[in-house]
Amino acid sequence: MADPCSFSSFNRCVTKHLNLTLHVDFDSRVIRGRVALTVEALQDRFSALTLDTKDLKIISVSAHGQAAQFTMGPKHSFKGTPLDVTLPFDLSRGQHVIVEVTYETSPSATALQWLTPEQTAGKKQPYLFSQCQAHHCRSMVPCQDSPSVKHTYYAQVSVPKELVAVMSAVGDGQEVDAQDNNRVVYRFRQPVPMPSYLIAIVVGALESREIGPRSRVWSEKELVDKAAFEFSETETMLKTAEDLVGPYVWGQYDILVLPPSFPYGGMENPCLTFATPTLLAGDKSLSNVIAHEISHSWTGNLVTNKTWEHFWLNEGHTVYLERMIGRCMEGEQFRQFKAMGGWKDLQDSVNTFGVNNPLTNLVPSLQDVDPDEAFSSVPYEKGFALLYHLEELMGGPEVFMGFVKAYIQLFAYSSVTTEDWKTYLFTYFKDKVDILNKVDWNLWMFTPGMPPVRPQYDTSMADTCIALAHRWTTAKDQDLNTFTESDVKTLSSHQLIEFLSLLLQEDPLPLSHVKKMQELYDLNACMNSEIRCRWLRLCVRSKWEEAVPMALKMATEQGRMKFTRPLFREVFNFEKYREEAVSRFVAHRAAMHPVTSALVAKDLKVTTGL
Secondary structure, three states: OOOOOOOOOOOOEEEEEEEEEEEEEOOOOEEEEEEEEEEEEOOOOEEEEEEEEOOOEEEEEEEOOEEOEEEEOOOEOOOEEEEEEEEEEEEOOOOEEEEEEEEEOOOOOOOEEEEOHHHOOOOOOOEEEEOOOOOOHHHOOOEOOOOOOOEEEEEEEEEEOOOEEEEOOEEEEEEEOOOOOOEEEEEEEEEEEEOHHHOOEEEEOOEEEEEEOOEEEEEOHHHHHHHHHHOOOHHHHHHHHHHHHOOOOOOOOEEEEOOOOOOOOEEOOOOEEEEOHHHOOOOOOOOHHHHHHHHHOOEOOOEEEOOHHHHHHHHHHHHHHHHHHHHHHHOHHHHHHHHHHHHHHHHHHHHHHOOOOHHHOOOOOOOOOOHHHHOOOHHHHHHHHHHHHHHHHHOOHHHHHHHHHHHHHHHOOEEEOHHHHHHHHHHHOHHHHHHHOOOOHHHHHHOOOOOOOOOOOOOOOOHHHHHHHHHHHHOOHHHHHHOOHHHOOOOOHHHHHHHHHHHHOOOOOOHHHHHHHHHHHOHHHOOOHHHHHHHHHHHHHOOOOOHHHHHHHHHHHOOOHHHHHHHHHHHHHOHHHHHHHHHHHHHHHHHOOHHHHHHHHHHOOOOOOO
16 A cells, blocks of 8 residues: 655565664754664565655665665655665565665754754753654654554664753663763663654753653753643553553653644653643643543554554544543543534634545545645544544443454554454444444545534533523623623633633624623633633634734744644734734744744745745
């Protein structure tokens, strides 16, 4: 099966192991690297292979120590440049060869973000972090950059001695760099096979705190204690997940809180989950993102989508598992409540893309589509809605969790397609095939827009939010004095998020209403990022001019795309401030993550190129 996002020749050969030697150079913002790929031939008379690269300078290639000829193919807009290697000998099927590539990354490598000291919390040392999902590993390492290929890896990373390196692997000691005693070499090993997009590296002034028997939290010292408090339930979540789907195979489960420009809520790199500082709410209320990343240890990292077209297999199952962890820890009503919120996020994505956009298919075609542009809540929430629908048809959460656990155990350590998943679903529920046959698979999988079935979630935790939102949307100006600050006193932060989400689904509120809401509820003072983003969007949409600077401040102080993109879009849609949205973006784009800046530029119709 072909992967439309990769050039690599994985029908002819497959990578089994990578050995990385990396020298991190902050002055020139490059990594000088050497990678030894252990490659297994899948056919006889095997003598040529293709690797994915993107903006890499290839210095030399060898096979078993002998020089190998190589050429670079034409550059593709998002897939990068194929590296074609001709071996100096032939292999038979099943034989292995070690192909060694010496190379250097570009200062603008899309996988890497280099931060100046000013962009960090400590303000004294530079910082580097990687983000390889979906197809950016090739800008950091020449490899078979497809989730269909899994390999183990070792790494040796040389960094300035004031800094610490961590990777998506288990630390294996450190020593002074033999070439330069102002540098330290950190060693890592990842003995569990995993796809290239999960290779991750961070270098910075890092400290860590123990938060459990197999977990530490890492960050700059300014945030480390706050993070240790916020994520103190990590071991409970891990144990809950193990009870649901079997043993955790990755050994260590650490969390690294990145600087604010990290574009995602979290990233499930094995042994080292990356988390955005926007999760540090001070009351552990946003730690469900950690439950999500923990769940990826099974769905995504252990069982992986074969290509990005099947991304819902990673994300839909992970949301399902995350909400099952929530159910075990907080109760079924909490799970139902979270599922309702997810349905609204799905509605938002479908509205943003357009109801007929093929990227809202559960299984989209990514032929000639940049996977970054396809990224949205669709695979997460449409995927979850399908699994929840099947759960109801098959006999409830316990019955369906039996299937999820069996699916994970059967396909562990491999990559799968939707067809593999569906075949196994029909095998597992062989006594209920007649029910499964009634599901309109084509509507669920290959049709754009909202799912064909809307689940009936239990609304008990949402009823208060629904009632309050309804009061605000129907209130006339003379009714505003019926609201009081006690309206929101008993709402949890989850419910406050829900209340604001409901209002965002309606027509903009009159300006008098949002001003009254601020007077009573003082939402401007709220620092929970999920609440703050929704509140500021609501204010800007109601054309409250005072909210515009706050919205632009939040859009640029952190770079999580979930917040940055909608905030910029709201200000851009406020005609009077459209130019300000654009000029503020242009002023800040150099400090943004490359993926974020490219997508915000598209949202604001700014031509790319700095």
